[in-house]
Amino acid sequence: MTDQPRRLLDEYRDVQKAIELINLGARLQVVESEVLISRPKLIRLYKELQGQSPPKGLLPFSTEWFLTWQPNMQASLFYGIFQQMQRENPTSERLDLFISAYQLYREQVQHCPESVALGITRVWTLLRFFESKQLDLAVCTRCDGRFIVHTHSPVKQFVCGICQPPSRAGKRLKKANKDVELT
Ligand SMILES: [Zn+2]
Structure with missing residues (x-):
């Protein structure tokens, strides 16, 4: 100093x-x-x-959460946007890129329910997990999309949650589609 x-x-x-x-x-x-x-x-x-005091309590601090089905889709989308912005703006500061990437991500998911779209605090913890090399990306062998996985997890033959949703999520998806058809 x-x-x-x-x-x-x-x-x-x-x-x-x-x-x-x-x-x-x-x-x-x-x-x-x-x-x-x-x-x-x-x-x-x-x-x-x-107009109010900041909430107290700890930040959500679990890498596991980002590997669960729906959060993984959302977080992978955000991180893809962030990486693309980094490539396109190599001289920009990290915090500026983060804020711009988050704004763009929210635009992309504006039709998702608020409970599904990730808040900025979640997305910030995600960025920190990447920076501390606890999380990484793997390429889906079926759709070529890039999705978040644990660093060092075996990623040969990786299949993402969109190409192969867990059975419960599959049921939810089918039900959601049916609901759409009915309305
Ligand atoms: Zn896939």
Whole structure:
């Protein structure tokens, strides 16, 4: 650390980023990890934007969750968007790419029920799991799509959850299709 005070412009940019993240629904722990703003200031900012105190409690921290059927489809879609943005904007900052990728992902799933679409805090934990190399992508041998798997899990002959849904999900899908036909 230097004795020089922090540049006002840098602080201003961090406040802008924090506002974007909070407005997108990010938990305080997420914002705190991504910007250099003191916790009391962040809590004030959160209250001003959301009209209430930030929720307490731990973040969802399980790689397993991302391997379950529906979350895996959603998370794989988000991560595909994020990687494409990274390739197209190699000089952009990670946090900017993350925010843009999340906004694009939400546009893509705007017709999904709110309980299915992933919140920004979930998606942020997903990114951290990739960065800590706990999760990886595998290519489906049937559809060539890329899906999230555990790092080091055997991926020869990998078949994704769309090509081979688990039996319960299959039933749900069939029922959903039937419901659509009936209406
Ligand atoms: Zn597939």
